[in-house]
Amino acid sequence: MKIFYLIIISLLINCSSVQKNFAGDRGNDFGDIASISYGVGFGLQISVSSLSTGIGISATAFGYKHSNFLGTLTRDNCVSDATGTFLFGYKNNGGLHHEEFGVCDQYIDYYFLRNKAYAADDPFKKNLYGRIKINAALIAGGSIEFNFYELFDFFAGFFGYDPLDDDWNKYYEIIIQAEKAKRNTDAQTIKSK
Amino acid sequence: MQQTLSNSSKFLSSPISFLLIFLWIANDHIWKAQFHNEITGKISDITGLIVFPFFLTAIGFIINYGTLKEKTLFVFTNLTIATLFSVINWSQEWNNWIYINCFGNQNGTADKTDLLCVPICLLANLYFYKKYSTKEITVSAKIKYLHIIAINLSALAFINTSTPEPKSNYEEEIFYPILLARPESRDFFKIGEEISFIWYTEGKFKEFQIYFYTQENKNLEKKISIKTTQLQKHLDTRINKYFYIYSSKITLQNGYYRLAIIGIVDNEWEKNNSELYSLIEEHRCNILKLSCTEFRWLGFEE
Numbered sequence: 001m002k003i004f005y006l007i008i009i010s011l012l013i014n015c016s017s018v019q020k021n022f023a024g025d026r027g028n029d030f031g032d033i034a035s036i037s038y039g040v041g042f043g044l045q046i047s048v049s050s051l052s053t054g055i056g057i058s059a060t061a062f063g064y065k066h067s068n069f070l071g072t073l074t075r076d077n078c079v080s081d082a083t084g085t086f087l088f089g090y091k092n093n094g095g096l097h098h099e100e101f102g103v104c105d106q107y108i109d110y111y112f113l114r115n116k117a118y119a120a121d122d123p124f125k126k127n128l129y130g131r132i133k134i135n136a137a138l139i140a141g142g143s144i145e146f147n148f149y150e151l152f153d154f155f156a157g158f159f160g161y162d163p164l165d166d167d168w169n170k171y172y173e174i175i176i177q178a179e180k181a182k183r184n185t186d187a188q189t190i191k192s193k
Numbered sequence: 194m195q196q197t198l199s200n201s202s203k204f205l206s207s208p209i210s211f212l213l214i215f216l217w218i219a220n221d222h223i224w225k226a227q228f229h230n231e232i233t234g235k236i237s238d239i240t241g242l243i244v245f246p247f248f249l250t251a252i253g254f255i256i257n258y259g260t261l262k263e264k265t266l267f268v269f270t271n272l273t274i275a276t277l278f279s280v281i282n283w284s285q286e287w288n289n290w291i292y293i294n295c296f297g298n299q300n301g302t303a304d305k306t307d308l309l310c311v312p313i314c315l316l317a318n319l320y321f322y323k324k325y326s327t328k329e330i331t332v333s334a335k336i337k338y339l340h341i342i343a344i345n346l347s348a349l350a351f352i353n354t355s356t357p358e359p360k361s362n363y364e365e366e367i368f369y370p371i372l373l374a375r376p377e378s379r380d381f382f383k384i385g386e387e388i389s390f391i392w393y394t395e396g397k398f399k400e401f402q403i404y405f406y407t408q409e410n411k412n413l414e415k416k417i418s419i420k421t422t423q424l425q426k427h428l429d430t431r432i433n434k435y436f437y438i439y440s441s442k443i444t445l446q447n448g449y450y451r452l453a454i455i456g457i458v459d460n461e462w463e464k465n466n467s468e469l470y471s472l473i474e475e476h477r478c479n480i481l482k483l484s485c486t487e488f489r490w491l492g493f494e495e
Binding site: 040041042057059061082084109112113115139165166168171172175176179180183 | 272273276277279283284290372373375387389391427432440
């Protein structure tokens with residue numbers, strides 16, 4: 001019950017502050033907690049945190065991932081979550097232990113700006129350490145995922161924290177405010193001179 | 194007791210198989226380089242999809258002789274190859290992934306029309322398998338040699354298909370895209386309100402231009418030019434990429450406008466407004482002498 005009150009109080013504080021995009025960020029964080037997808041592939045792969053095991057390859061055709069619903073994981077949007085595991089895998093290493101959720105040669109605003117997209121040579125995204133994911137396919141197949149870090153990130157967000165650095169609305173609001181403050185300071189300095 | 198060949202080996206040693214293998218090799222070695230069109234692309238796919246499952250089944254049967262039934266091996270190899278082939282042709286990203294991890298290069302090209310070859314070739318394979326399962330071919334010295342040659346040629350044809358091609362300088366011609374982070378689509382502003390533009394790019398541009406087009410008649414209503422020297426680059430530490438920020442008070446009539454940001458490399462580039470509009474609309478200006486964002490809808494009201 002105490003946690004419930006804390007969330008309500010924190011909601012009121014945050015909503016009344018300059019963070020007009022607070023609700024948007026919380027909604028996105030909530031949508032990150034679980035994902036489901038349909039695609040093509042072969043075999044069975046299970047991932048817990050940064051470790052993967054199984055034999056198989058798969059890629060998503062459409063699904064619900066990172067608060068984005070249906071039709072997002074297509075070539076037109078230039079996003080790929082091609083996955084392959086051969087016996088054991090760790091992080092997104094090269095070779096057949098590879099897993100990536102990345103953009104190709106174009107930026108994809110949503111995944112990229114929300115800090116959810118990465119290429120093979122980028123650092124492993126923090127949120128993926130918290131996942132439990134099962135991926136099974138026999139030509140057609142799918143995946144389900146639950147992410148503990150995303151759950152933590154969702155609750156932490158009510159208290160003004162963003163452990164996974166994915167509150168993009170808040171981030172840009174801070175940048176814009178900082179830029180305005182800097183310009184005002186510069187203008188005052190010029191005036192006083 | 195006279196030995197008989199496996200069904201896959203019978204097919205591989207047949208004139209049809211030799212014809213297909215020679216077509217595959219000639220196509221990859223000569224015709225592709227000379228013509229490089231739809232037909233040469235399909236010849237490789239069809240010949241490969243027919244010959245390669247027979248080749249793998251024959252090899253598998255030799256290795257596992259007596260342990261696994263040939264029919265099981267044949268179904269398994271056909272399904273595996275058909276799946277792999279479908280995955281690499283489904284999208285370029287999957288194709289890149291498979292090529293990098295399996296062949297160590299990124300020279301594959303995904304083509305969804307190739308998926309049509311899969312059912313056709315599966316049916317052809319089934320037909321050839323059935324046809325040669327009823328044929329009794331006794332092993333002679335000639336057949337043995339033919340069999341060995343066929344297996345070697347199939348392997349050669351496959352290796353040749355996966356060999357990296359010389360890298361083109363195509364990538365050098367691509368400029369980095371511009372990604373507009375703010376304002377977002379369907380944002381509303383008061384007329385004369387200050388708008389902050391935030392965009393990411395790793396390209397080297399001489400100038401950025403911000404365009405506002407009307408919704409109804411696609412007229413250019415406002416254009417803002419900013420020299421890159423007037424802007425400061427900032428690092429987004431979350432994603433380790435650089436972005437620019439520019440703020441301006443925008444005065445426009447009530448209504449909806451389409452916004453786009455263009456990065457210009459040099460002054461030689463010139464396009465009239467309708468050409469520019471079409472380019473942005475089709476979002477094709479990343480490989481010319483400029484880069485652009487896609488259109489964003491913005492509303493302005495009193």
